[in-house]
Amino acid sequence: MSKIFVIETKNTHYAIGVDERGLVRHLHWGDKVDKKDYDIPAIWDTNSNYSDLDNAKLEYTVFGGKLYRNCAFKCTYADGCRDSVFLFENAEETENSLAITLVDKAYDVRIKLHYLFSKNDDIITRFAEVINDSNASVMLDRIMSAEINLPTEKPYEIQNMNGSWGAEFQLETTELKTGSVNYESRKGTMGHTNHPVFIASQNATEDYGRVYFGALGYGGNFKVEMTRDYRGMTRGIIGINDFDFSYELKAGESFVTPKVYIGVTDGFAVMSNMMGKFAVENIMPKSFAKKPLPVLYNSWEATWFDVSVENQLELAKKAKQIGCELFVMDDGWFGDRHDDHQGLGDWVVNKQKFPNGLNELIDGVNELGMDFGLWFEPEMVQRDSDLFRTHPDWIYHYEKRENSELRNQLVLNLTKPEVKQFVFDCMDKMLQKHDIKYIKWDMNRPFSEIGAENLENPQELWYRHTMAVYEIADKLKEKYPYLQLEACSSGGGRAELGALEHFDMVWTSDNTDPLDRLTIQKGYSMLYPTKSMRAWVTDWNDWCRPTSLDFRFLSSMQGSLSIGANLSKYSDDDLAKAEKYISLYKDIRPTIQFGDLYRLASVRQDDYNATEYVKDDQAVLFICTGADSLFNHQFKEIRLKGLDSNAIYSFDIDNKHFEKSGAYLMNVGINQCLGTPLECKIVVLKKLTN
Numbered sequence: 001m002s003k004i005f006v007i008e009t010k011n012t013h014y015a016i017g018v019d020e021r022g023l024v025r026h027l028h029w030g031d032k033v034d035k036k037d038y039d040i041p042a043i044w045d046t047n048s049n050y051s052d053l054d055n056a057k058l059e060y061t062v063f064g065g066k067l068y069r070n071c072a073f074k075c076t077y078a079d080g081c082r083d084s085v086f087l088f089e090n091a092e093e094t095e096n097s098l099a100i101t102l103v104d105k106a107y108d109v110r111i112k113l114h115y116l117f118s119k120n121d122d123i124i125t126r127f128a129e130v131i132n133d134s135n136a137s138v139m140l141d142r143i144m145s146a147e148i149n150l151p152t153e154k155p156y157e158i159q160n161m162n163g164s165w166g167a168e169f170q171l172e173t174t175e176l177k178t179g180s181v182n183y184e185s186r187k188g189t190m191g192h193t194n195h196p197v198f199i200a201s202q203n204a205t206e207d208y209g210r211v212y213f214g215a216l217g218y219g220g221n222f223k224v225e226m227t228r229d230y231r232g233m234t235r236g237i238i239g240i241n242d243f244d245f246s247y248e249l250k251a252g253e254s255f256v257t258p259k260v261y262i263g264v265t266d267g268f269a270v271m272s273n274m275m276g277k278f279a280v281e282n283i284m285p286k287s288f289a290k291k292p293l294p295v296l297y298n299s300w301e302a303t304w305f306d307v308s309v310e311n312q313l314e315l316a317k318k319a320k321q322i323g324c325e326l327f328v329m330d331d332g333w334f335g336d337r338h339d340d341h342q343g344l345g346d347w348v349v350n351k352q353k354f355p356n357g358l359n360e361l362i363d364g365v366n367e368l369g370m371d372f373g374l375w376f377e378p379e380m381v382q383r384d385s386d387l388f389r390t391h392p393d394w395i396y397h398y399e400k401r402e403n404s405e406l407r408n409q410l411v412l413n414l415t416k417p418e419v420k421q422f423v424f425d426c427m428d429k430m431l432q433k434h435d436i437k438y439i440k441w442d443m444n445r446p447f448s449e450i451g452a453e454n455l456e457n458p459q460e461l462w463y464r465h466t467m468a469v470y471e472i473a474d475k476l477k478e479k480y481p482y483l484q485l486e487a488c489s490s491g492g493g494r495a496e497l498g499a500l501e502h503f504d505m506v507w508t509s510d511n512t513d514p515l516d517r518l519t520i521q522k523g524y525s526m527l528y529p530t531k532s533m534r535a536w537v538t539d540w541n542d543w544c545r546p547t548s549l550d551f552r553f554l555s556s557m558q559g560s561l562s563i564g565a566n567l568s569k570y571s572d573d574d575l576a577k578a579e580k581y582i583s584l585y586k587d588i589r590p591t592i593q594f595g596d597l598y599r600l601a602s603v604r605q606d607d608y609n610a611t612e613y614v615k616d617d618q619a620v621l622f623i624c625t626g627a628d629s630l631f632n633h634q635f636k637e638i639r640l641k642g643l644d645s646n647a648i649y650s651f652d653i654d655n656k657h658f659e660k661s662g663a664y665l666m667n668v669g670i671n672q673c674l675g676t677p678l679e680c681k682i683v684v685l686k687k688l689t690n
């Protein structure tokens with residue numbers, strides 16, 4: 001009864017076989033081959049220590065029988081049995097989907113493996129669904145979104161965006177020769193340390209070499225574990241972290257995992273551009289995905305908590321003068337909030353700071369011709385707040401434990417329906433009474449003392465909390481279709497695809513040093529779309545590593561340009577320069593936010609950064625040197641990519657005008673002498689039509 005299913009994307013095949021025993025076997029992921037050649041290899045116990053199941057490449061390995069390697073699924077049945085036997089039951093195929101159902105007949109529980117794909121790209125969306133058709137509960141102990149099988153016995157280089165607060169998105173590579181490499185979060189959100197992604201390759205570059213990758217659409221506790229076994233096979237699992245996780249699936253219920261988007265390409269550039277476009281087309285909220293994001297001003301680094309109608313309006317006037325389209329007031333506008341010790345939870349306008357309410361400021365901003373946005377940190381409460389005084393039991397807690405604080409905050413138990421409703425209401429009330437077009441949703445601490453006495457199975461809290469955040473964000477967007485949402489978590493703690501399924505953009509780091517930011521932006525660009533990356537021009541690092549305003553702008557213009565500087569302190573010359581750059585950004589915005597991105601050189605590897613964006617008849621090149629002098633390596637030939645070889649491009653650089661063919665620019669390149677540290681240039685190339 002063996003069967004073969006072939007998923008066909010634009011350039012690739014993903015082949016699955018069902019063997020005589022009913023095991024769902026992984027056959028191939030890569031270039032297309034003749035479909036009739038697919039075969040299901042025999043498997044057997046190599047010796048008494050390595051079983052047939054250990055040797056098999058399975059689409060979704062379950063824990064049970066003589067399996068001793070990693071698995072994607074583990075459960076406990078009501079009678080205490082922790083051994084699963086899931087075998088093929090049936091498959092449903094359409095032009096763009098495949099769903100394979102496996103059944104554990106002894107317990108009447110099914111696992112449905114979903115695959116969604118199209119001929120427009122090489123991304124396959126995968127997720128798993130468990131359906132409990134029995135009349136008893138099943139405890140899910142581990143349920144991954146997907147298992148990944150990679151071809152060849154040779155070791156892979158596994159990349160992830162690692163880091164910490166203020167140093168997010170540092171790309172690191174580990175050669176996986178033996179054992180496992182594990183990336184995860186146990187904090188409640190993704191956090192700053194690792195990303196829920198895998199990038200596996202062997203000597204690949206931006207342009208060449210096979211790259212297998214995947215990114216999870218889930219920003220709660222996650223796990224990515226890549227393993228290389230005794231015979232050299234590399235496998236991976238990706239999904240919700242099973243650490244402190246279990247989920248009780250009652251009779252008749254089903255559980256659907258988060259989606260994971262996987263793909264295979266040649267080179268990292270194709271990977272990034274394909275994933276970026278796929279996210280805009282298929283993942284991000286529809287209301288703004290295909291619209292360019294406005295240039296925003298955020299007053300956080302200008303006024304910190306000390307906000308008032310006067311100082312915000314003063315900044316708003318300057319923001320308008322330089323061309324900003326949206327004015328966002330950050331932390332400090334609510335409750336008794338004067339620093340980070342009190343107020344979270346009291347989402348009412350502070351009367352001392354805004355004696356006539358918030359509309360005075362919002363009207364002022366609107367009259368200037370800008371939209372208005374507001375900051376919230378809705379999942380949090382502080383002891384010194386009316387909310388905590390009224391509802392001390394609304395936080396995660398245990399009766400006999402003292403709650404730990406981080407930034408003087410406690411985490412609200414969003415798994416309680418009344419708390420979830422409160423969180424929605426606090427933003428809804430503000431939106432009802434004010435013309436607020438934008439919410440920056442912040443989240444500044446990991447969970448602790450994770451008691452949720454309301455839950456029958458408290459280990460569901462991590463998952464349920466994340467889903468509650470997504471549900472509230474979706475409800476807000478449904479009620480206010482014009483509302484734009486930004487996800488922030490102490491900088492980049494929520495800058496991942498799970499957030500991007502519900503929020504329109506993310507904040508990648510509180511580190512706004514423009515040179516550090518180039519490295520952060522590179523890491524972000526690997527798997528996430530450029531347009532979703534807010535990038536502020538600030539004065540933040542003036543005391544430590546001063547950079548010119550030009551450098552700060554040209555760094556931030558490589559994402560969704562935003563301004564976070566204290567404009568009140570800007571000279572007329574600086575304001576004029578800012579205005580000039582914002583106006584230029586508006587011209588090139590479609591190319592930056594929606595174009596193809598080429599990472600030509602990066603500060604960490606090449607001493608300088610060169611990034612190119614190409615869309616239709618325009619290409620934009622940014623060149624920025626690092627902080628060190630380039631000594632003898634200042635002569636650079638910067639070869640562009642993605643141009644039309646036969647077309648002529650016109651551009652200016654170093655006050656000289658050029659007209660060169662795409663072939664010349666891509667093969668010979670632009671000669672540059674880059675001797676000075678922290679030097680920067682932008683080159684806008686226009687394709688001439690004749």
Ligand code: DGJ
Pocket residue numbers: 300330331375442444488489490491507509510
């Ligand atoms: C952390 C964020 O990352 C900052 O941008 C800012 O919003 C502060 N929180 C406000 O407290």
